[in-house]
Amino acid sequence: MTSFQLLQQRVSDDRRYKIRDLKAALDWTVWLYILIPALVIGVAYYRSWWLVVPDWLAVIPEQAAVFPLFLIATTWSFRIYTEEADQVYLLQSAVLSKGLKKWGMAHSLLKGMLVTFFGIGVALPLLITGWGWSVERVAVTGLFLLLISWNAKTCRYFIDLFVPSIWVKWIPVGCVNLLSIVILVVVSQVGWKFEWAVVSGSGSLLLLLFVQLRARVKMRGTFFHEAVIERGHKQSITKFLMGNVGVAPATLFVRKQPFLFRGSKRIRKKRFPQTRMIDLYTKWLLRSVGKMHYYLQVIGWGTAAILLLPLVVKVVVLLFALYALIxxxxxxxxxxxxxxxxxxxxWETSLHEEAEKQALKLVSMPSFLLLCFVTGFSFPGWMGLLLFPLGGWFVFKMAHRGMQTGKWQDSKGI
Amino acid sequence: MLKVAIEEAGYEKRESKIREIAFEVKSGELLGLLGSNGAGKSTTIKTILGLLKEWKGNVTFENETRYAYVPEQPVFYDSLTLWEHLELAAAATSLADESWQERAQDLIRYFQLENVVHHLPSSFSKGMRQKVMLITAFMLQPDVYIIDEPFLGLDPRATKDFLKLIEKERARGAAILMCTHVLDTAERVCDRFVLLSNGTLLAKGSLQEMREQSGLEIDSSLLDCVDTLMEQRI
Known part of the structure; x- marks a missing residue:
């Protein structure tokens, strides 16, 4: 098997994996009621942009065009299609593994080119009929968009490889993105008029890309990092569709100690088994970033909806939030x-039931009362501030009693 | 302590993986559950633990017997430390602090994990993870141990330490059901054996009884007996 055939096989496996996930999530109802109507409406809008300039374009400065263009042009990933099993089967053959790397990079750059052209194609009516850009200006901006997206994504790959911390990583990524957008703004506004600037700028970007690719081919000792990055790309659709549910997070470095409550310190001093159980549940929950993220989303979106929507809808949103939190x-x-x-x-059955009662209130009750307080605040007069938290507490108690499982024994088949 | 009489069990309806398996484990006894890959050992254990929906038969733990299970693949919560895992096991079984903490510390020292007691087990090596599973089980001092392939990933020293603890627990009166492929160790430590093949019971009894059933001489090893019994079945 040649390295090109190997790449073809990996790309096709990757595609099959993602299509399988998409099929599982997007059944015919989603196609019928959401995707197909959205596609038809999208095409109709796109056609209308060629004929009549949309009104909203008048309030958007043309410099802003580079932001969505840059976003679309960098949606692809720089991949070399390494798999964990390669350490056993492929690494012995330098020709094959090096060939796979090169073909993988070429394939990635090709994807980048298609995505960039798509982005330019979508924005074309707005650029030409809306802001009156010349074909030459669009072509030069498109060329730089392509070169910048290639360089930015290759650079992002190096950052992923060498910066393990997910928090620290955003600093260099942010710098690269900012620099890319500044270059694009300059080129699309003035740079495109000067031939020397276009030639020297594009030449420099090509040279930078060449240097990065060469460094990538020569690099050694990054196999396991690459395998983890690749696994992340392969599971990207699953992760997108499922959030943090059921997807094993692909991390390069395994955390040895928890970031909260180090040294296994207890939260409360009481020694009752149910207190210990709730303590451990609290630690487990607070240390799970993905899970806390869901609660924060409910609180955040709930707060925004309660503050912005009409009076009656606020109460409906509050009830939905209660349902979601429980x-x-x-x-x-x-x-x-x-x-x-x-x-x-x-487990001691009585302990399980007692701990469950407390666990169900632990995060959902304060979160719901916070939303009740926000609802009360957004109602006219001071009565809301008093009535909503009180009423919320009462409703929560009722709902909690109704929705509490308490059927653990049944679920365990005991 | 534990009586097992499985008529049939499987993962899906009308697709039984094991059939007609019956044995019992007495107080202070170590019973070896043997069989080749896919023989039905893990399915038998899952049936005993009540983890399968589709099964017929009886599994009886005598007089509110408490059990602890050591799985073949260690399992953990991603965000709880080693100590917190032990605390959870103790809390779930309503053990008071004074009755488990000292025992847990002794076991942690015994298995040489004192330096990582406040670390996350998800960052441990395979052998260390297996040790945490053993510590959890021994800390609870149950009446019945159900242990699935305990030797995988353990170094020779840890294996020896584990076998010593097993002996202690037997002396205390605990019944132990141990599923393993390591036949020479099983021959040394087990009182009786249950041999499974293709989801059914092929033979059971002491080493002497296994020799008689396989028709081998008096000094034959457990491996010879198992091998002969399996060949006879084919």
Whole structure:
């Protein structure tokens, strides 16, 4: 098998994997009611942009065009299609592994080119009929957009490889993106008029790309990092569709100690088993960034909707938030109390039920009361501030009693 | 302590993986559950633990017997430390602090994990993870141990330490069901054996009884007996 055939096989496996995930998520109802109508409406709008300039374009400065263009042009990924099993089967053959790297890079750059052309194509009516750009100006901007997207994504690949911390990583990534956007703004506004600037600028970007690609081919000792990055790309659709549910996070470095409550310190001093259980559940929940993210989303979107929407709708949003918060708490407690580790020993049934009652209130109750307070605040007069938290507390108690599972024994088949 | 009489069990309806398996484990006894890959050992254990929906038969733990399970693949919560895992096991089984903490510390020292006691087990090596599983089980001091392939990933020293603890627990009166492929060790430590093949019970009894069933001489090893019994079946 040649390295090109190997690449073809990997690309096709990757595509099959992603299509399978998409098929699972997008059934015919999603196609019928959302995607096909959206596509038809999108095409109709696009056609209308060629004929009549949309009104909203008048309030958008033409410099802003580079932001969406840059975003679209950098949606691809720089990949070399390494797999973990290559350490056993492929690394012995230098020709094959080097060939796969080169073809992988070429394939990635080709994807980048197609995505960039698509972006330019979508924006074309706005650029030409809306802002009155000449063909020459669009072509030069498109050329720089392509070169910048190639360089930015290759650079991002090096950053992923060498900066392990997800927080620190955003500093160099932000710098690269900012620099890219500044160059694009300058080129699209004035640079395109000067031939020497176009030639020297594009030449420099090509040279920079060449240097980065060469460095990538020569680099050694990054196999395991690459395998993890590749796994992340392969699971990108799954991750997008499922969020943090059921997807094993692909991390380059495994954390040895937790970032909260180090040294296994207890939160509360009480020694009752249910207090210990709730303590451990709290630590588990607070240390799981993905899970806290969901609660924060409900609170954030709920707050925004309550503040912005009409009076009656605020109450509906509040009830939906209550439903979502109790549902989340319930799912989290089940995950914790029925996890593989807790199947290793027999739980005290009464303890499980008692701990469950407290666990379901732990995050959902303060979150809901916060939303009640926001609703009360957004109602006219001071009565809302008093009535909504009080009423919310009462409603929460009722809903909690109604929705509390309490059927653990049934779920375990005991 | 534990009586097992499985008529049939499997993962899906009308697709049984194991059939007609019956044995019991008495107090202070170590029973070896043997069989080749795919023989049905893990399915038997899952049935005993009540993890399968599709099964018929009886599994009885006598007089509110408490059990602890050591799985073949260690399992953990990603964001709890080693100590917190032990605390969870103790809390879930309502053990008071004074009755588990000292024992847990002794076991952590015994298995030489004192330097990582506040670390996340998800960052441990395979052998270290397996040790945490053993510590969890031994800390609870249950009446019945169900242990699936305990030797995988353990270094010779840890294997020896584990076998010593097993002996102690047997002396205390605990019943142990141990599933393993390491036949020479099983021959040394187990009182009786249950041999599975293709999801059914092929033979059971002491080493002497296994020799008699396989028709081999009095000094034959467990490996010879198992091998002969499996060949006879084919």
């Amino acid at each position: 549902g989340l708490s319930r799912a989290d407690w089940r995950e914790f109390s029925e996890g593989s580790y807790s199947q290793l020993f027999q």
